[in-house]
Structures are given as C-alpha cells and as structure tokens.
Amino acid sequence: MVDLSAPGSDATVEDSGSDDPMIGEVSEGRVLRTILARTPAGRDALLGPGDDAAVVAAPSGSVVATTDTLVEGPDFRAAWSSGYDLGWKSAAVNLADIAAMGARPTALLVALAVPKDRRLSFIAALADGFRDACAALAPGCAVVGGDLTVSATLMIAVTALGDLEGRPAVTRSGAQVGDDIAIAGEMGVAGHGLSVLFRRFHRDGVAVPVDPAALDEGEADAIAAQLRPMPPIGLGPMAAIAGATAMMDVSDGLALDAGRMAEASGVTISLERAALGAHPHRALAGGEDHALLAAFPAGMLPPGFRRIGSVIAAAADTPVLCDGEPVGPLGWDPYRDAGADARR
Amino acid sequence: MVDLSAPGSDATVEDSGSDDPMIGEVSEGRVLRTILARTPAGRDALLGPGDDAAVVAAPSGSVVATTDTLVEGPDFRAAWSSGYDLGWKSAAVNLADIAAMGARPTALLVALAVPKDRRLSFIAALADGFRDACAALAPGCAVVGGDLTVSATLMIAVTALGDLEGRPAVTRSGAQVGDDIAIAGEMGVAGHGLSVLFRRFHRDGVAVPVDPAALDEGEADAIAAQLRPMPPIGLGPMAAIAGATAMMDVSDGLALDAGRMAEASGVTISLERAALGAHPHRALAGGEDHALLAAFPAGMLPPGFRRIGSVIAAAADTPVLCDGEPVGPLGWDPYRDAGADARR
Known part of the structure; x- marks a missing residue:
C-alpha cells in the first residue's frame, strides 16, 4: 500500500547492505x-x-x-x-x-x-x-x-x-441428543503455560524472557504448548469420515466452546469430570490448545478421539454440565476480558 | 484470541448498554x-x-x-x-x-x-x-x-x-512482443487526491479533516478516488475472455507496475504519452486507482479498455519507455519509501 507517513519525518532509506538490517x-x-x-x-x-x-x-x-x-x-x-x-x-x-x-x-x-x-x-x-x-x-x-x-x-x-474432499462441512450446530462428546488434542495445557508465563516471567507489569533452566518439565511443556500449539489437524478430516455430527476447535476453553456448540445445536453438553484429566479446571477454562471438540453417534469415536461426555436434551440456561452441575462461562472473550487479569 | 493485556491494568468491562459504546x-x-x-x-x-x-x-x-x-x-x-x-x-x-x-x-x-x-x-x-x-x-x-x-x-x-469460471488465470508474465498495452479505469487520480490531502489538509505534520467547501470539483473527485477507489472489477473477467495475455492492477503507479509486468514477461513496455491523459506524470507516478493494466493481441481490446502503448522486445535495463524515453521508477515501494515525502 502507499505509505502516508508524514512528509519529511524520515529520510528515504536505501538498502543498507547489512546482513540483518531493519x-x-x-x-x-x-x-x-x-x-x-x-x-x-x-x-x-x-x-x-x-x-x-x-x-x-x-x-x-x-x-x-x-x-x-x-x-x-x-x-x-x-x-x-x-x-x-x-x-x-x-x-x-x-x-x-x-x-x-x-x-x-x-x-x-x-x-x-x-x-x-x-x-x-x-x-x-x-x-x-x-x-x-x-x-x-x-x-x-x-x-x-x-x-x-x-x-x-x-x-x-x-x-x-x-x-472438504467431497464431504459436507461439519458445523458446530449438528450435535444430536445421545451423541458422545469427544476431544482430540490437549485440554488446558496451553492455558497453564500462559499462567506460568505470567506468574514466573512477568515483573512490574512487563514480560521478561523465559529462563528455561528455571522450569520443570511440566512447565516447559506447558509453555511450549502455549507458544507452539500442536492441534491434531489430520484428525479433523478423520472425524468427518467417521460421521462427526458437530465439531469445532477449542480456542477459548472447553466450558465456553462446548457452550457455543450446545447453543448452536440446541442441546446441553454433559461433561464427565473424571474424563477431563488431572486438572479439570484447567481443561474447562484454559484456551489455545486448539483441540478438536466433536460429537459422534454413541460409540462411533474414531482413533485419536477420547470420550469426555454426552449430548442431552437442552436444559434451560444450562448449555454445559460437568458431573451434572452447571458450568459457568470460564473461558475467554477477548473483547469482554481485554485488560483483565490473564492469570487463570 | 486470548488477550494478554497486562494483569490489573484495566477493569473487566461489562456491556455499557450505550447506543454507541467503545x-x-x-x-x-x-x-x-x-x-x-x-x-x-x-x-x-x-x-x-x-x-x-x-x-x-x-x-x-x-x-x-x-x-x-x-x-x-x-x-x-x-x-x-x-x-x-x-x-x-x-x-x-x-x-x-x-x-x-x-x-x-x-x-x-x-x-x-x-x-x-x-x-x-x-x-x-x-x-x-x-x-x-x-x-x-x-x-x-x-x-x-x-x-x-x-x-x-x-x-x-x-x-x-x-x-476463474473455467478460464486459466491471467498472470503478469504473459505479455508478448507486438501486443497492445491497455488500461481500464483511472490513471493518477487517486494519487492526485492524496497530494491534495497532504497539501491542503495536513498542518504541522498532522492530518486535519477535509473541508468540502474548500475544494473545487476536480479536487473533490480526486479525494473521492483516493478514499473510495472504483476499480472496474467486472472488466477483469471480460479481459480474460477477450484473450488478455497479461494483466495486473495498478496499485503503485503505472511506471512501477508496467515495469513489473515487463520484467515478469521478459519484454519492454512502450507507452505513448498522448494516451496518458491530461496529466501524464500523475498517470505514471500515481498509485491506488487500481486500474487494470493488460496486454492484448494487437487490435483485440475489449470494451472498457483503451490503448496506451505496446509491447516491444526487451531493451536492456529499460522495462518501460514513454515516447521512446526510459521511464525511471516513479512509483511507490512502501518499504523503501516509508516516511518519505508522499506529496507527489
């Protein structure tokens, strides 16, 4: 695009010839x-x-x-x-x-x-x-x-x-009562990594470089998941072939994104805490792993997906349950939450 | 995306209910x-x-x-x-x-x-x-x-x-010696508009609002062309159907963009000054009209395109001529020119 920088504010620069110029x-x-x-x-x-x-x-x-x-x-x-x-x-x-x-x-x-x-x-x-x-x-x-x-x-x-390789697109609105809810990829690891970054490498309101020597293995893995996420891309087409009725990636945390799927599908998603790993709160609240959340006809999960709950008839104002209890909006809305405490 | 704004720097804000909130x-x-x-x-x-x-x-x-x-x-x-x-x-x-x-x-x-x-x-x-x-x-x-x-x-x-509606893409590299060079759309009007803006509505290094009452009709049209360009989109497919051998939009000025087409095609583009309108320098140097520049087999121009020159055998280091004289790089490279005087 044309550059409108203020006339005369800066000289026109010729290539500096430097190996690593600005x-x-x-x-x-x-x-x-x-x-x-x-x-x-x-x-x-x-x-x-x-x-x-x-x-x-x-x-x-x-x-x-x-x-x-x-x-x-x-x-x-x-x-x-x-x-x-x-x-x-x-x-x-x-x-x-x-x-x-x-x-x-x-x-x-x-x-x-x-x-x-x-x-x-x-x-x-x-x-x-x-x-x-x-x-x-x-x-x-x-x-x-x-x-x-x-x-x-x-x-x-x-x-x-x-x-789409000839298949119909899998939307977030097709989940059916009786479906299994399943996930492929990490839950809450990238969010934990962000929390480690803010807790350990953020001083006086300013981010400071990560010191790898100061991290245990779990922290290092979590930070890697935050900075270089590894969503299971190949499993998206696999899920479609296997008959997924609904799918989306988890970018804002399972609670918020499962709620979006439930609302789009006109159902309630009932999660099982025991299936959410060692840190269920992280799994529910932590975004940015970009795991694939999908609904499949009961028992039809393809390899790579693990069951974390099921689809039930819509309960009033309760898009997501965990062990039968309503789950509030634990995830992240960048506009609503802009500037709020990111240490989750 | 997750918002990483500094923790505690700002309160989480609920919807204000205002008609025109921030x-x-x-x-x-x-x-x-x-x-x-x-x-x-x-x-x-x-x-x-x-x-x-x-x-x-x-x-x-x-x-x-x-x-x-x-x-x-x-x-x-x-x-x-x-x-x-x-x-x-x-x-x-x-x-x-x-x-x-x-x-x-x-x-x-x-x-x-x-x-x-x-x-x-x-x-x-x-x-x-x-x-x-x-x-x-x-x-x-x-x-x-x-x-x-x-x-x-x-x-x-x-x-x-x-x-592409079944047609091959028209690239910038297919211009053939003997082709006519043609344009559809404005040449240099948007660039003139930018120059009016900098000359008339830019004080002490700061842009100030445009006062429509201070403009004559030509200036108002030029500013409109800069702010809301009207490239002839429908003529792109028309040109392809008519057999255009090369095409590109003019975003950085005719001199620079015709030079790109010439270099990609391994030819020289010979422009005719009399065909460049009332302000040939504006046409050569002024970008952002997003006119369509195309090469067609001689005499095969479709409606909407007007002839401005022809394709000749590559002359050494001279991608663009105007009335037989070499045309230097009059156009705009946003990196090279960042911060330079935009009053052209």
Whole structure:
C-alpha cells in the first residue's frame, strides 16, 4: 500500500547492505525474497506468489476459508514469543479452524504489519515457523501469498484455505441428543503455560524472557504448548469420515466452546469430570490448545478421539454440565476480558 | 484470541448498554452482530459466519486468493478516512487483485484489529463500506467470515477469494512482443487526491479533516478516488475472455507496475504519452486507482479498455519507455519509501 507517513519525518532509506538490517532499511522485494526462499510451494498451489493473487486447487468445488490474527500486546509478548513461535502459532490456529470443519488445509495467506525497526532475521524466523507448522501439522499446505506493510504494532493476520474432499462441512450446530462428546488434542495445557508465563516471567507489569533452566518439565511443556500449539489437524478430516455430527476447535476453553456448540445445536453438553484429566479446571477454562471438540453417534469415536461426555436434551440456561452441575462461562472473550487479569 | 493485556491494568468491562459504546466496553458477540446485520450473505457463500470457517463455492475446481492490509499511519489517516471509506477501500483493493487475474470475486474475509476506544458506530460504518463496495463493484461477493481483535493500531486485513469460471488465470508474465498495452479505469487520480490531502489538509505534520467547501470539483473527485477507489472489477473477467495475455492492477503507479509486468514477461513496455491523459506524470507516478493494466493481441481490446502503448522486445535495463524515453521508477515501494515525502 502507499505509505502516508508524514512528509519529511524520515529520510528515504536505501538498502543498507547489512546482513540483518531493519525492515525500514530494505526494499519490500528483499523482505519478500527472504520469506519466499523459506516457504516452498504446496502441492495445492496452482499459482504461487508473484502475481496479484494466488490460485489454489479446490477439487471439491468449494473452498473452506478462515482468518485469525495475532496482535502484539493482546495476543503475544515479544519477550516470550520468538519470530519462529509466532509463525508457528499463527499457522497452527488457522489450520485448526480448517480441520474443525472436517477439511484438509491447502494454503495459507499471510498479512504482516511489522514495525520498521524489526530485523530481517525476525521475518526469516516467522517464515520458518509457517513452513515448519505446515510440514508438521498439515503436510502439503503452504504459504501461497501475502502482504507486507509497516505498522507501529506488530500484527500477523493469516487466512487458511481448505478442501472438504467431497464431504459436507461439519458445523458446530449438528450435535444430536445421545451423541458422545469427544476431544482430540490437549485440554488446558496451553492455558497453564500462559499462567506460568505470567506468574514466573512477568515483573512490574512487563514480560521478561523465559529462563528455561528455571522450569520443570511440566512447565516447559506447558509453555511450549502455549507458544507452539500442536492441534491434531489430520484428525479433523478423520472425524468427518467417521460421521462427526458437530465439531469445532477449542480456542477459548472447553466450558465456553462446548457452550457455543450446545447453543448452536440446541442441546446441553454433559461433561464427565473424571474424563477431563488431572486438572479439570484447567481443561474447562484454559484456551489455545486448539483441540478438536466433536460429537459422534454413541460409540462411533474414531482413533485419536477420547470420550469426555454426552449430548442431552437442552436444559434451560444450562448449555454445559460437568458431573451434572452447571458450568459457568470460564473461558475467554477477548473483547469482554481485554485488560483483565490473564492469570487463570 | 486470548488477550494478554497486562494483569490489573484495566477493569473487566461489562456491556455499557450505550447506543454507541467503545469497542472495549462491549462483548465480541455484540461487535460481530453489528457487522453481520450489515453484511448479507453472498450467492457463493455455502456456509457463512458462525462456524470455525466459511465455505465458499469454487465451481472451477480452483480458487483465486489474495490479501491486502490497510494500517493506520502508513496507509490511511483517521482524519481523512471515515469508517465507511476504509471498509470500501479495503474491499476495493482486494477485489481489484482478484479481477486482475481474470477472476470473478466470490467472498471476502475481514481481520480487524481495533483500538479499544473506537466506537461501535465506526465498526458499523466499516461494515457498510464493505457491503456497498461489493454491491457496487462485484455484485454477489460478500463478507463470509472474519476475526476481531483489539490493538493499539487500527488495522484492516482483507482476504478476497474468486473463481476463474473455467478460464486459466491471467498472470503478469504473459505479455508478448507486438501486443497492445491497455488500461481500464483511472490513471493518477487517486494519487492526485492524496497530494491534495497532504497539501491542503495536513498542518504541522498532522492530518486535519477535509473541508468540502474548500475544494473545487476536480479536487473533490480526486479525494473521492483516493478514499473510495472504483476499480472496474467486472472488466477483469471480460479481459480474460477477450484473450488478455497479461494483466495486473495498478496499485503503485503505472511506471512501477508496467515495469513489473515487463520484467515478469521478459519484454519492454512502450507507452505513448498522448494516451496518458491530461496529466501524464500523475498517470505514471500515481498509485491506488487500481486500474487494470493488460496486454492484448494487437487490435483485440475489449470494451472498457483503451490503448496506451505496446509491447516491444526487451531493451536492456529499460522495462518501460514513454515516447521512446526510459521511464525511471516513479512509483511507490512502501518499504523503501516509508516516511518519505508522499506529496507527489
């Protein structure tokens, strides 16, 4: 886009020739080359970067599409997340939304708004994170296009595309009374990681770098789950094939997201505390693992999913029960909760 | 996304009940309802907002996809652009990228990062701008999904999808020696509008609101072209049907963008000054009209396109000529030029 920065506020800068220049010192072309060298084309990219738009295969005759953004401050802290972490996470959360529809991810588009004083090596690490998250979680999916702009606030907006392979999309509104409720992936681990970060690496209101030597194994794993989540992308299409009646990814905590599924489906979801692992409160309240929450006809769970409850007739004003008791809204609404205590 | 704002820095806010509350005072749900009430589903939306992802028709078996971002500061000034203007422009620039591939736009996804003190009415105006730009420029295309987050910097990242209707994509690399070079849409008007804004409504380094009474008709039209561009979206598919060998939208000025087409195609583009209108320098240097620049076999221009030059064999280091003279890089690279004088 045209840059409207105040006239005369800054000199026009020529490429500095430095090995690791600041973004404000190099041409857009050099930044793009840095990214493209690290993100090989995916098998569904019929036409990759270099034109006004990319062309991606959509063999089913439809395309699944979602967008999700990470903004410095509300969504991450530079002291905690490396460029690699941010590339990985922004890819993973979008891949999870595609998988949650029962689709196979085919492509990512990445819109980056980057402060001028960020280093080119940061962009390179971001691109490595995109590539590795795709390779690990959704082989064949790749970055096919994007946009670069400068901004006072670092922001990474990713759009993911996917293919339904001829199946209908699995929505969150199809859960039937009598279905099993099941989960694939972690519950509450990423949220615990966030709590460790705030408790241990946040002083006088400021995030400080993580000291790995100060962490026990569980804490290190939880922080890794927060910074580089590993949603089970391949199990989304598996669930669809197995006949899932409803599915979504758990981004804001099981209590809140199961409530959304229950309300969309006009049912109540009855969870069993004993199935929620060693830390049921973390599982109910902790978001950002991007586990897949799904309903299946009773007894029809595919491999990778474990039963955590069942679907019952709608109880008035009680979308979610746990061992028969109503579960309040323990999860996270970024607008409602903006600025509130994130130590959960 | 989870909000990591510093613990205790701000109270959790309940919905204020105000008619026009700030974004930080209302639930994400209320913001979403405000947008959805203004953006009816398009005819290609097989599944609209409400699930983890949308499903959009891709009848050709492929999907064209692009993303482009507007960031407050580098890309727009709040004193000049209303919410409606920003919705319109962020839709239009993405629709132009789809059209430039010869495709018909089918859907938009919108990632919004909004400061907490912005009013809900601003979001409503943004949504009106998205809807009206689609209705005016690409009927049938509509917002199918998006993402909301809070941010210190206002940012609008739009992804547009499109369908090739069975045709191959028109890239920027196919221009052939002997082709006519043609344009559809304005040249240099939006850039002139930006120059009027900086010259007349920018004091002590700060943008001030536009006073319509202080403008003559040409200035008012130019500012409108800058704030609410009208690229000829429907002519993109028309050009493809007519046999365009190369096409792109002019976002950074004719000199720079024609140079990109020439380099991608391995040719030189020879422009004719007399065909560039009353202000050839504006046409060469001024970006953001998002006109469609295309190459056609000689004499094969479809209605809506006008001839401005021809394709000749590549001349060394001279991608663009005007009346036989080399044209330097007059256009705009937002990274290289960040902060430089925008009065062109």
